Amino acid sequence: xTAIAGNAGIMAKRAAARRRFDPLALLAIPAAAYFxxxxxFPLGRLLLDGFSVGGGVGIGNFxxxxxxxxxxxxxxxxxxxxxxxxxxxxxxxxxxxxxxxxSGPKMQMLLLIAIVLPMTTSVIVKAFGWLVLLRxxxxxxxxxxxxxxxREPLPLLFSQPGLIVGTASILLPYMVLPIFGVLRQIxxxxxxxxATLGGSPIYCFRKVILPLSxxxxxxxxxxxxxxxxxxxxxxxxxxxAGFKTLSxxxxxxxxxxxxxxxxxxxxxxxxAIAFAAVxxxxxxxxxxxxxxxx
Numbered sequence: 001x002t003a004i005a006g007n008a009g010i011m012a013k014r015a016a017a018r019r020r021f022d023p024l025a026l027l028a029i030p031a032a033a034y035f036x037x038x039x040x041f042p043l044g045r046l047l048l049d050g051f052s053v054g055g056g057v058g059i060g061n062f063x064x065x066x067x068x069x070x071x072x073x074x075x076x077x078x079x080x081x082x083x084x085x086x087x088x089x090x091x092x093x094x095x096x097x098x099x100x101x102x103s104g105p106k107m108q109m110l111l112l113i114a115i116v117l118p119m120t121t122s123v124i125v126k127a128f129g130w131l132v133l134l135r136x137x138x139x140x141x142x143x144x145x146x147x148x149x150x151r152e153p154l155p156l157l158f159s160q161p162g163l164i165v166g167t168a169s170i171l172l173p174y175m176v177l178p179i180f181g182v183l184r185q186i187x188x189x190x191x192x193x194x195a196t197l198g199g200s201p202i203y204c205f206r207k208v209i210l211p212l213s214x215x216x217x218x219x220x221x222x223x224x225x226x227x228x229x230x231x232x233x234x235x236x237x238x239x240x241a242g243f244k245t246l247s248x249x250x251x252x253x254x255x256x257x258x259x260x261x262x263x264x265x266x267x268x269x270x271x272a273i274a275f276a277a278v279x280x281x282x283x284x285x286x287x288x289x290x291x292x293x294x
Contacts, residue, residue, distance in 0.1 A: 001226075002256050009034035012098075023134075037208050040169060046264045046265070046267055046268055046271075047264075047268070048264075049260050049263075049264035049265075049270045050260050050261070050264040050265045051063070052261070054128070061261060061264075061265040062265055062268075062269065065109055065125075065262070065265050065269070066269075067264070069251075073244075074244045074245065074246060074249055075246065075269065077243065077244060077245055078229050078245045078246045078247075078270070078273070079229070079273070080231035081160075081163070081164070081228060081229070082228040082234070082273075083225070084164045085164050085167045085168045085171065085224065085225075086221055086224045086225045086228060088164060088165065088168035089168040089171055089172050089174075089175040089220070090175060090217065090221055090224070090225045091216075092168065092172060092175075093172055093176045093179060093224075094174030094175075094179055094213075094217065094218060094258075096111070096115065096172070096176050097175075097176045097177075097180040097183055097216075098209075099111065100112060100176070100180055101113055101180055101183035101184045101186075102188075112180075115172070115176050115177070116173060116177075118170075118173065118222075123170065123233050123234065124233055124237070126169075126170050127165045127166065127170070127233060127234050127237040127238060128237065130162070130166035130169070130170060130237075130238060130249060131157065131168075131237060131238070132168070134157040134162045135157050135236075136153040136155075136157070137153070138157075138258050139157075141153040141154055141156065148185045151244065157237070157238070158238070158239050158240050158242065160239070160243065162238060163234070163235060163238045163239050163241075163243065166234065166238050167228055167231060167234050167235075167238075168224075170226045170234060171223075171227055171228060174220060174223040174224055174227065175218070175220035175221070175223070175224050177220075178216040178217075178219040178223065179213060179216040179217055179221040180216070180265040181216055182212070182213045182215055182216030183209075183213050183216065186209065186212050186213065189206050190212075191208065191209070194207070194208050201267040214284075218281045218284050219281065220242055222277055222278055222281035222282065225277050226274040226277050226278065229245075229246070229247075229270065229273055229274065229277075230246075230270055230274060231245075231247060232245075232247040232248065235247070235248065236248065246266050246269060246270040246273075247270065248268045249262075250263050250266040250270065251263075253266060
């Protein structure tokens with residue numbers, strides 16, 4: 001009975017301590033206010049405009065937008081653009097991250113600086129850099145013609161291949177860093193142990209390294225895909241107005257045709273795509289190892 005009474009007293013003191021106001025909690029007010037102003041209020045306005053139909057609430061704006069074949073083509077352009085950029089970034093980013101994780105300290109630092117330093121530069125500057133590289137008399141066409149691969153300059157600028165390569169290179173750090181963070185935690189002796197058991201290098205990579213690095217790869221895919229489908233500056237500079245994506249349509253709805261309802265509808269569709277990517281990535285990461293290999 002004495003022990004029970006003592007435990008009850010301790011629990012009562014803890015409950016009183018939780019109810020006591022902590023002045024340090026006031027430090028969270030500026031961050032909370034910024035969160036409300038910069039995220040909650042705009043998102044609430046998007047929801048209000050997107051779901052407002054004839055003075056009521058409904059999904060009529062979305063059904064009307066998606067019933068138009070042209071608008072469905074814009075959605076398809078956005079999804080294909082994001083998927084191809086993510087694929088290119090995943091292939092190049094994994095190879096770069098694997099090389100960086102297996103390099104010595106000095107080389108690893110140089111490779112890390114090389115991938116992080118571009119993140120300090122504005123997206124507009126990097127996009128203009130690709131404009132210089134991809135134009136008819138740019139470096140890429142110059143190298144292709146000097147090597148004899150082509151005889152005339154290729155129309156790389158304002159083309160979808162140029163857009164995909166340029167966007168993938170700009171978003172590459174967001175693929176490399178999550179993969180590198182996971183790869184560097186994998187003990188190198190695991191490959192040696194798998195090799196002593198008769199596994200070939202490809203088999204060891206496919207059965208040991210790739211499954212263990214899958215969380216980092218999925219995180220990078222989630223980052224790059226979400227940023228690619230919502231990109232506005234890069235497609236606008238590298239393809240102009242000819243290639244329509246949801247981000248361009250949303251910007252035109254607000255800034256050109258002054259139709260906030262259409263802009264909110266397109267923005268919410270784009271937001272749903274990004275949330276779906278994050279949700280699916282979380283489901284894949286949280287699956288059991290045996291399920292992930294199946």
